[in-house]
Amino acid sequence: MSVNSARSLGDFLRSRRARLDPASFGFSGRRRTPGLRREEVAQRAHISPTWYTWLEQGRGGAASPDVLDRISSALMLTDAEREHLFMLGLGRPPEVRYKSVDAVNPRLQRLLDSLETSPAIIKTATWDVVAWNRAAAVVLTDYGSLPAKERNILQFLFRNPAVRAKQHDWESVARFVVGAFRADVARAGLASEVAALVDELSSASPEFAALWRDNDVLSHGDAGGIKRLMHPKLGSIELEYSAFSVDGRPDLGMIVYTPIDKNMAGQIGALCSQI
Structure with missing residues (x-):
């Protein structure tokens, strides 16, 4: 020193x-x-x-x-x-203190809601989705229709056929999600907290089990910043995505998906207005 x-x-x-x-x-x-x-x-x-x-x-x-x-x-x-x-x-910050989260404060929810045509979510270090906006429910997943324990990104990526069918390249998405999840869990020191989830997914999905054994570690920057989806009403969608940490809560992350095409943004807005 x-x-x-x-x-x-x-x-x-x-x-x-x-x-x-x-x-x-x-x-x-x-x-x-x-x-x-x-x-x-x-x-x-x-x-x-x-x-x-x-x-x-x-x-x-x-x-x-x-x-x-x-x-x-x-x-x-x-x-x-x-x-x-x-x-x-x-000369460095402390390790992240993980806090169990069921919801976010109203200020953060208002921020999500202000992004009317950009799907946005808040996830924990264990990749549980705890907040989302209307565009996310329309374009990504209707999180509100799922029980809280099933609002885990890995759970519905590997166990929900509808979510899988939306992915333009499911194998690449799955590999990225597992690698980024592994990195987040290790950074937060939560290996024991996610052991049951890993065991459950390994038993239910041979594909997850194989990816988990590969021990890949990835970051959001490794996926190229583009998410492609096949939406049942909107057709093929391309979204740019950015990941942000939440001020004062390093165990939470915000992901925002921005439509590349202005016409698509208008279509997402129109679909949001119908619900």
């Missing part, structure tokens, strides 16, 4: 410590300065008071992710502050 980084880390720790109310943590006694004492933070973080003091003084060396996590909890840091702590202490 550079001298400047160590100094910035110390300044940040002191500022977060000073804002905490000792009484709310059961600490009493007169204080000359606001906030918790260094030894109280060290006690809450289960680390040496001497080493914590050195960290604030910019001479403690590099702390491990586990220690930074414990300091983060001790100081009651927000997710944004925790990420900043890791950037100062290790």
